[in-house]
Amino acid sequence: MTNRKPLFEKLESRRRELGLSQAALADRSGVSLPTVHRILSGHGSSASIENILAITQVLGMDLEAVPRIDAQEILEQQARKKAEKLIRMVQGTSALEAKGVADRHIGQMITKTVQELLAGSRRRLWTE
DSSP states (O other): OOOOSOHHHHHHHHHHHHTOOHHHHHHHHTOOHHHHHHHHTTOOTTOOHHHHHHHHHHTTOOOOOOOOSOHHHHHHHHHHHHHHHHHHHHHHHHHHTTOOOOHHHHHHHHHHHHHHHHHSOHHHHHOO
16 A cells, blocks of 8 residues: 655655754755755645655655546546536537527536547547
């Protein structure tokens, strides 16, 4: 099972395990002390990937991208988003023609469109 601790906690834990001061980590990584402090305290959301990689290298760690959401869930979210957009366009066009789509049919149309999008090309799922 993957360790789900936030990255900053993993980095800070490793720094402490190595007995390395934040100042020494900053010096060895080439990252400024204020930036090291921000990253290790969990306030480094705007930190550059270069700075994080420099810190992980000094700490002898890998920076690993681990999926946090199942791929199928992401595909379903995207299909729903695209289906809703498409159905809104149909609804808007129909309203212009004075033949608005009844609200009870909108949900059915979205569900059917989601299924069709998921069954089709994944590339088309991501195009605008």
